[in-house]
Amino acid sequence: MTSSAAIFAIAVLAPLGGSLIAGLFGRIIGDRPAQAITIGLMAAACASAIATLFSGVPQDMGTAVVSLGHWIDAGGFHANWSLRADMLSLSMVAMVTTISLCVHIYSVGYMNHEEMPTYRFFSYLSLFTFAMLMLVTSNDLIQLFFGWEGVGLVSYLLIGYWYDKPSAVAAAIKAFVVNRVADLFFLVGIALLFLQFGSVTYDNIFAVVPAQVGATYHLFGTDWPVFEVIGTLLFIGAMGKSAQLFLHTWLPDAMEGPTPVSALIHAATMVTAGVFLMARMSPLLEFAPGTKTLIVLIGGTTCFFAATVGLVQPDIKRTIAYSTCSQLGYMFMAAGVGVYQASIFHLTTHAFFKALLFLGAGSVIHAIHGEQDMFRMGGLWRKIPFTYAVMWIGSLALAGVFPFAGYWSKDGILEAMWAAQSGPATYGWAMGVVTAFITALYSWRLIFLVFHGTPRDAHLSEHAHEGGIAIVLPLGILGVGAVLAGVLLDRFYIGTAQAQFWQGSIVNGAGAAVMNRMEEVPGLIALAPSIAGLLGIAVAYLAYMARPELPASLARSLRPVYLFLLNKWYFDELYDVLFVRPYRALARILWKGADEGVVEQVPVGLARLTVGTAVQAARTQSGSIAIYAFTMLIGLVVLTTTLLFVH
């Protein structure tokens, strides 16, 4: 293992070390040392990751694989534990470790009022990071799946961290199960990929993809292009992790976890996995045009749907959660037109400003003792000016206002949508622009409700104050990122230097033409998202500052629409009626009706018919032993008799 490989390995494995030490020995070594160790190792990982990113992949290779050992070798299937270093994974590792380090530090301040020792929390945070790092550095799909499920597990543990709170545990289970639904399709997709290519290692797959374009798979009575089937199955997996429409219901409920967890889930370690998968599988997806259309449609719809729901939520964290869902829609849209670079770009800038917004929201919640209802806040900007400032930065970045981070990446995506010049892409573009307006609207609704006006609950805001250095420092770092990430990275991620930067780790087939046309988008079209964003801010000012009675009267006059949005388009209710209740009923019916009613009656009936005497005898213990021995003897007698006489 060369020194650069060793440094890369440290970036991935150090969080695991921190997690194990804190988790297994936290009780013995105490809380503070456990926190210090996880943060120290996380910092080491972060430093290693950034060092690796700057030294880059060895030139003329494009990828380097650090092998860690064998995993599975059976029946023609082979998989190794290994870490893949190409520009896609390096950029992801650097981003994940940076955000995670901020969240770790922040948690020291945020969790200091906990009654229970928090070593368990820090152990989970590090494990979460490790799982995500395994996911992004995987060299084959099955290790990716390992990280994928690891992320699912730790999200379950973290969402349900306060396990004496029933709603938290319910949300944790929901997150796990909904993700598992998607994961089943994902796993079948991987298996199908293995059958098609005889390998699940990326390089092996990608090498033969062009040669197998004509291959078909028989399903639903007709032959489908096999890449479409695989692509769709993988995309369903991505929909679960990245909370796209129909499989998004777990994400808002995940707000039950401590706020730093939300930041981690939404910014770095979980929901981005699906988008990453799309970019990672770009060499295959480029040959699945049908799947790409589906991705655009789902992405565009999610983007709009989540924004409308976020618009009316009273809970500060839920508002931001729906905003994540919506922004993920943007990322998928871009992947759907083959401009994966823009997806990853938005993923990266989004990581900064979304982590910032969540941690800022956490700072607000922390300041007012756990209250999350925005309609009970107000006028907080004098009490917590620093938080107020970073929330402005985060919102400006989210709304895509020049020159904040979100501007660059969101504009990139919408230009790509326009440049793709297809029906679905144009639908995506329209959805994106409308959503840009709604995004700005709900962002400033949040700011105005929380920080401006008069305090609605004087008691709550009375003692509000900024958190300590542990809370302020990460907010500062992320704030800088939310300002600068866009302008600094634009050139490398989607601009003129993108080809040199990515070094072939992302493949654009048809998307390459789209990339080229992005610069030629007409000026007004390019300006549309910015205009929509500014308009959104203006409307928010009008509705929540100038004429605060407007939203309430609007909600009254459009009550059905308001309720529809407030209840998240009734997805939870729908799923409850469609799946949850029938399933519970079915479980009972099958148990009482089929199993106890039929299957278990067979031996009862048989016993009555044949061994009535045996049952009698078996009532006493000694009797039963005799029966067993006796029946066994009969068997042996029959056997020996046949052996002796039949031959």
Place this chain on the structure above:
Amino acid sequence: MAPYLLPLITFLPLLGALGLLLARGSADAVQASSRWVALWTSLVVFALSVMMWLGFDPHLAGAQFEVQHAWMPAFGVSYHAGVDGISLVFVLLTTFLTPLSIAASWTLITTRVRDYMIAVLLLETTLIGLFSALDLVVFYIFYEATLIPGSLMIGIWGGPRRIWASLQFFLFTFGGSLFMLLALIAMWTAAGTTDIPALMQVNVPPAMQNWLLLGFLIAFGVKLPLFPLHAWLPDAYTEAPAPATALLSGVLSKAGAYGMLRLGVLMFPEAAHRFAPYVLVLGVVAVIYAAIIALAQTDMKRTIAYSSFSHMGLIAVGLFSLDPAGLDGAIFQMLSHGVVIVALFLCIAAIAWRTETRTIDEMGGVAARMPKLAALGMLFIMANVGLPGTGAFVGEWLVMIGALHVSFWVALFAGSAMILGAVYTLVLYRRVMFGAVKGTAALLRDLTGVELAVLVPLAIVTLWMGIHPDTFLRLFDPVITSALGGHAANTASVAHQAVQVAAR
């Protein structure tokens, strides 16, 4: 040493049981010493089996550590035993789980301790005997003999409905094995020998193959169990004392799976092809049916019992995918399931022993009182739902590859265990471990040293199997690959001929 190793491993537990039988002294002294005698016997057996493992060469074809003694030479019957890679892993599973089960019974079995220990040791001998048998008659005798200690353990040390549970267990298995007996006799009349390696070479006419396979399928399908032959399972697993349930579900059910593999799939590949569609459907039905029912259970032990049944369906699917990956997956699933299900039953026993109830509704908030149990339990439930990094995932993944070879829908529906398993397992964990502290949970003490000594090795093996499964896969993968590889070539050539015929 080598020629005596296998017989030593097989019969040392029997010797221990005999020793216990002859022990004299005051009741208390016998009770205390019988635990130690049983534990040491099983530990020595485990050590010996590890020696056998170390001396085993997976690259050699055929059985190793073979022993053969003339028994009834006129009838082609001999005491013939030996281990190939498949046998070896099951012998290891047995010798690994038996000492743990004995240690777990330290506090859980308090009446007629000596008799119980005798039963456990007898069970160990019979299990090792059947896993290493290379003669059908030897196999049959050991297979039948497992019934005596098995039923006794349920019937004497079980819960309130133990007699009925024990009787059902006995009658079902015994009824099933009558079909095995018929098949055995038929094979012997046809081939004149009961030597398994010799029988593998015998060409059996197709119609005969069908009947023989059907006999073995019924026999082992009861034991596995295969849907709908599982009526005995919920009662038996629930009523038996926890350490016995652990052995029943961990090892004894694997005897059924092992038989189905060895005497079904590998011995009659053509008939297995014909039967595969039906067995696959039954397997898939079991996976889904049991997983759904598990959710409705009110007794936590019963939930795990149905969970075990559900996983057996997956094993059946793997076996009858008739694909090297699927078979490897089925075997690996048997091993990992053996380890995990034992751990789960013992975790539940640890709670039930303290709270004196198994009713889920009376539980709550155990995690706050028993953090060590909560942590270990979390690992085991995650293994139960097949999380990557645990052994169960490796098995389920390979089974899924095998199933997808057969059909997309078999793979998808068998894979639905991923979702349904998560539902009942997480709901069970929530109701028992989380939430407000209920009833006696407030007074609970965390795991004792003995309990940790049992559960921690299980946890380590679970992770080991998940992170470096090659340790075990390399033992039996060559056997499967060579057995199926040759067969695949056969069918390919048959197909080729058919094409040529058609071309004319």
